[in-house]
Amino acid sequence: xxxxxxxxxxxxxxxxxxxxxxxxxxxxxxxxxxxxxxxxxxxxxxxxxxxxxxxxxxxxxxxxxxxxxxxxxxxxxxxxxxxxxxxxxxxxxxxxxxxxxxxxxxxxxxxxxxxxxxxxxxxxxxxxxxxxxxxxxxxxxxxxxxxxxxxxxxxxxxx
Numbered sequence: 001x002x003x004x005x006x007x008x009x010x011x012x013x014x015x016x017x018x019x020x021x022x023x024x025x026x027x028x029x030x031x032x033x034x035x036x037x038x039x040x041x042x043x044x045x046x047x048x049x050x051x052x053x054x055x056x057x058x059x060x061x062x063x064x065x066x067x068x069x070x071x072x073x074x075x076x077x078x079x080x081x082x083x084x085x086x087x088x089x090x091x092x093x094x095x096x097x098x099x100x101x102x103x104x105x106x107x108x109x110x111x112x113x114x115x116x117x118x119x120x121x122x123x124x125x126x127x128x129x130x131x132x133x134x135x136x137x138x139x140x141x142x143x144x145x146x147x148x149x150x151x152x153x154x155x156x157x158x159x
Contacts, residue, residue: 010140011081014102017137018074021105021130025067028123030054031116051121059115066108070134073101095142102138106131 007015029051037047054063079085080094090097109131 007081008140010137010143011077013137014098014134014141015074015077015137017130017133018070018077021127021134022067022070022074024123024127024130025054025063025070028053028126029121030124030127031057031119032121033119053123054109054112054127057116059112062108062112062115066105066112069101069108070105073098073105076101093142099135099138099142102131102135106135 030053032049032051034049035047037044039045054060055067076087076094076098080087087094092100109128
């Protein structure tokens with residue numbers, strides 16, 4: 001438990017929201033359509049329901065790109081926080097890159113909404129809330145960043 005207390009509140013929020021959103025992209029019903037059946041003489045005729053996760057339906061290209069960006073963001077968080085690997089230098093800070101990645105995930109999911117408005121299942125609301133929480137957590141990452149110190153290079157002995 002002490003390892004978990006090493007992380008800032010923003011890192012915890014971003015990590016949990018990211019993992020839950022990753023699960024939600026695959027498991028939660030983004031669209032849900034139900035057609036009621038007709039009762040005749042005690043028998044039900046017809047009726048059906050359909051549900052699809054965020055990766056299906058119109059605009060699925062944008063949700064697939066959002067998934068790829070989310071996986072990259074979570075991978076970067078894991079590598080920079082749990083390993084001693086040194087990430088390459090960027091023209092911007094890694095905290096800013098994490099924030100922009102979280103904003104991109106939210107923006108891509110919003111673009112997907114524009115392809116088909118309506119028939120949203122409960123997973124739509126949960127996923128959008130998680131994407132907003134992801135951006136909220138990433139805004140704090142830009143200011144407070146806990147990076148594990150890189151392993152010290154082995155001392156060189158001259159011959």
